[in-house]
Amino acid sequence: xxxxxxxxxxxxxxxxxxxxxxxxxxxxxxxxxxxxxxxxxxxxxxxxxxxxxxxxxxxxxxxxxxxxxxxxxxxxxxxxxxxxxxxxxxxxxxxxxxxxxxxxxxxxxxxxxxxxxxxxxxxxxxxxxxxxxxxxxxxxxxxxxxxxxxxxxxxxxxxxxxxxxxxxxxxxxxxxxxxxxxxxxxxxxxxxxxxxxxxxxxxxxxxxxxxxxxxxxxxxxxxxxxxxxxxxxxxxxxxxxxxxxxxxxxxxxxxxxxxxxxxxxxxxxxxxxxxxxxxx
Ligand code: AMP
Ligand code: MN
Ligand code: MN
Ligand code: MN
Numbered sequence: 218x219x220x221x222x223x224x225x226x227x228x229x230x231x232x233x234x235x236x237x238x239x240x241x242x243x244x245x246x247x248x249x250x251x252x253x254x255x256x257x258x259x260x261x262x263x264x265x266x267x268x269x270x271x272x273x274x275x276x277x278x279x280x281x282x283x284x285x286x287x288x289x290x291x292x293x294x295x296x297x298x299x300x301x302x303x304x305x306x307x308x309x310x311x312x313x314x315x316x317x318x319x320x321x322x323x324x325x326x327x328x329x330x331x332x333x334x335x336x337x338x339x340x341x342x343x344x345x346x347x348x349x350x351x352x353x354x355x356x357x358x359x360x361x362x363x364x365x366x367x368x369x370x371x372x373x374x375x376x377x378x379x380x381x382x383x384x385x386x387x388x389x390x391x392x393x394x395x396x397x398x399x400x401x402x403x404x405x406x407x408x409x410x411x412x413x414x415x416x417x418x419x420x421x422x423x424x425x426x427x428x429x430x431x432x433x434x435x436x437x438x439x440x441x442x443x444x445x446x447x448x449x450x451x452x453x454x455x456x457x458x459x460x461x462x463x464x465x466x467x468x469x470x471x472x473x474x475x476x477x478x479x480x481x482x483x484x485x486x487x488x489x490x491x492x493x494x495x496x497x
Contacts (some may be wrong), residue, residue, distance in 0.1 A: 223252040224492055225479040226280060226299055227409060227437065227465020230256055232264035233284075234354035236470045239268035242478075245471065247275045249479040253492060255280035255465065257297050257409075260315035261350045265303050283308075284409055286315065286387065287395035289424055292414055293387040296395050296433070297463065299491060301404035308402035311390070316350055322385055323351045330376060330383045335365060353377050354469070392424075393431035400432050405491050407435035407463040411451055412443075425458040435491045438462035438484060441476045452485040461489045 229235030230242050237245065239256060246254045254277060256268040265281045272279035283298045301308060323344055331337030343359035344351050357372035366372045376383040389395070399406040408428055416424060425436070438451040439462075455462050468478040484490060 223250055223479070224464060225249075225251050225253070225466050225468070225481065226255040226282065226407075226463045226492070227257050227284070227297060227440070228254065228468040228478065229258055229284075230264045230268070231348050232261050233258035233349045234352040234469060235349075239264040240271040242468075243268055243271035243275060243277070243279070245478055247277055249477075251277060251479040253278040253280060254479075255282035255297075255299055257282035257284040257299075257465070259284050259350060259352050260286060260312055260319060262301070262303050262308075262312065263350075282404075283312070283399075285311070285395045285399070286389040287392040288387050288389045289392040289427070290420070291386065292416070293389060294392055294414060294424070295409035296392070296399065296428075297407040297409050297437070297465070298399035298402065298404040299407060299435075299463065301399060301402040305402035308398055308404075311395070311398040315389070318388060319351050322388070323356065325385050326353070326356065326377070326383050329385065333376075333382045335360075335376075336363070339363070356383075392428060396428065396431040396433050405435060405461075405463075406433040407437060407461075407491060408433060409437050409465075410440045410467065411436045411454060412447060413440075421454075422457075425454060425460070429458050429460060433460070435461040435463045437465055438488065439464035439481050441467050442474075442480070445482060448482055448485055452488050455488045461491045463491045 230239045262283050269279045281301050281303050285296050287294045327337040327341035340359045344355045347355045357369035360366050360372040396406045439448050464481050466476045466478050468476050
């Protein structure tokens with residue numbers, strides 16, 4: 218039985234908006250005492266093979282994963298696909314669509330930023346020169362590098378967040394479609410950071426019941442460094458909607474203290490963990 222402390226099912230690499238290459242991420246995971254690691258880049262599985270090779274060399278288990286953006290009632294919702302088959306053609310075609318949506322969205326955001334007087338073309342070029350699939354994190358980093366804001370959070374607060382001049386409404390596929398794509402690839406769909414969406418508790422309940430109805434099987438009960446109260450609230454939701462539990466740091470950068478790789482609290486009792494693998 219693997220200890221909870223040795224499991225991290227939500228991490229990013231340079232294939233999306235993380236700053237470590239998959240090999241470096243896996244090496245760091247080993248140093249953090251992790252025995253089971255999922256690489257879950259935003260809308261891409263391009264880093265999974267490198268991570269799998271590194272994990273094989275270092276003797277830890279690599280869970281092939283992805284964090285797919287979906288739309289539910291005009292909100293972006295992140296769904297983790299865990300234990301997906303990286304060779305699934307149907308999943309790959311969904312991810313190809315996501316990549317095109319991300320590139321197009323970035324062009325639209327930068328065009329909007331140009332209208333506010335920011336150098337949209339230069340910002341777009343900076344994002345496009347990054348190795349990973351473009352995310353708003355890359356753009357936030359470019360805004361910091363260009364001296365337009367001090368920190369990445371400020372970029373979201375001033376320009377990129379909802380209602381701000383660089384905001385573009387999400388056009389991701391519907392939640393149910395994303396869950397189906399994950400299941401068709403043999404994976405478990407787990408809703409990432411369920412308390413991070415701006416929803417009333419009634420709306421959150423409808424989201425989770427539609428997610429379960431569509432074939433979603435788990436929620437992240439422990440995310441990042443959120444405390445026991447957060448875990449208990451998520452555990453209550455898992456029980457209420459008949460969902461299992463996953464845990465993950467949402468690690469992006471070694472220098473950020475809020476999402477240290479693998480330093481996670483214990484899962485509350487009475488809920489079923491996902492890490493026994495996909496349902497039969
Ligand atoms: P995207 O999927 O392109 O919309 O980008 C979302 C990513 O931006 C998330 O996965 C986070 O890594 C990052 N992000 C979102 N909101 C913030 C914020 N307020 N401050 C810093 N990073 C953020
Ligand atoms: Mn991210
Ligand atoms: Mn997320
Ligand atoms: Mn994430």
